[in-house]
Amino acid sequence: MTQPHLIAIDWGTSSLRGFLIDNGGKILETRASRHGIQNLPAAGKEGFEQAFIALCADWVTQYKILNAVTCGMVGSAQGWVETPYVACPAGTDTLLAHATAVEAPLGVRLLIAPGMKYLPEGGAPDVMRGEEIQIAGVFAIAPETRHDALIVLPGTHSKWARIRDGQVESFCTYMTGEIYDALSRHTILSRLLVAPNTCSDDERRSAFEQGLSLASNGGTGDFAHQLFSVRTLGLFGHMPQELLGEYLSGIVIAQEIISGIAKFGADDIRVVGEGPLCRRYQDAIRFIGGTPPILHGNTAPAGLFLFATTAGLTSQGDHETGQLRTG
Structure with missing residues (x-):
């Protein structure tokens, strides 16, 4: 196995998924946990720290990992540390500029991606949290989508996002x-x-x-x-x-x-x-x-790797696309 370098976590409301990734973007191991932000082992900051330790403490200690990135509801007002929404149009560079760094257990620096908000003139505001990283993952997997594409993310609250010039230009949520x-x-x-x-x-x-x-x-x-x-x-x-x-x-x-x-x-x-x-x-x-x-498929790990690459946390990934490899 190649040397693990980065931990990436997709942290939602009811569950979370962790990915152990090498310096070139290869997913080495995947784990799932029921410790979403509404199902933590303890209240407040302690609950997030315990969930982090339960998910990946052995990864950190065995491979001496210093950096982790995360997205989703972990950055909400009910999350570990609130990371406010950034306004559209916005791309991966914008997400990085407004990210929040947390000192996680075991000496790991955890970088939390912000969500996005769309404030159409004369219309109702819209928000997403977690989907912006999935969209970044599409950029990594299919770089041609950076120029002009329409990305649909089905789910409890589905998103339709218009992409232009590497940014989310606008989006709409459907319940x-x-x-x-x-x-x-x-x-x-x-x-x-x-x-x-x-x-x-x-x-x-x-x-x-x-x-x-x-x-x-x-x-x-x-x-x-x-x-x-x-x-x-x-x-x-x-x-x-x-x-x-x-x-x-x-x-x-x-x-x-x-x-x-x-x-x-x-x-x-x-x-x-x-x-x-x-x-x-x-x-x-x-x-x-x-x-x-x-x-x-699931583009969240690719998006998290692109986010980490943009932050300078990897040295051998494709810095243009943040291309993530599997297998």
Whole structure:
């Protein structure tokens, strides 16, 4: 194994992931922990220090690591040390200029990346924390996106970010995942939804696309009416209950994609993240927008390495792209 050099941590609300990386950007080991900022082993600063030690103390002591970088909710007002949002347009250099350094346990200097805020003239403000590093990871993995791209990050609160000249120019947040969860668990629709364990992939895809089609062919303000069709299709047996969740998912995701494409266009879309949800977004964007988006995986470690490289914490990475290698 090559010599470990850097610890990178993606520190969220409910969990965190740590990456042991060498000086050239190769991921040597990955660890996960349940110690997100709302699930710390103790209150306040002590809780963060204990979580850090539990995650990576042996890495620090065995390999004499002096530097670590982190992103996500660890820099929020409820985090280890608050690291305020930076305003768009902003790139990796901007993040570094407003980062916060913390003296972590075992003599490690921990650099916390700030989040981003978008303050459109005459519009409501928007924020992200953690996604800005995922976007930096896309820059590292696919350098052509620095010039002009549209990056979509599905999740509980999905983000659509317009990239120009190596900076996040603007972005928009959609509460799509949270809306689906609320509808499927806390409304009358929840009584009809059954896990599709006995359905084929083709059946599930067809139900999802029916929801996409209904939403994409609807009129302004039809969303609430479209939602009620989940109940009536089940009530009259026009769709098996096992498929109603897929249909509902199509309706809800389509609202986001229709709006996102209207705001940002449909050219050079990159979907960022892992798992079935991101593949579902890829399929839905293709269905509604026509242009097949490129799917990237988890770009957070690549973004953290680029952040560290920009800070001068690595000497052998690609200082232009911060390219991270795996395997």
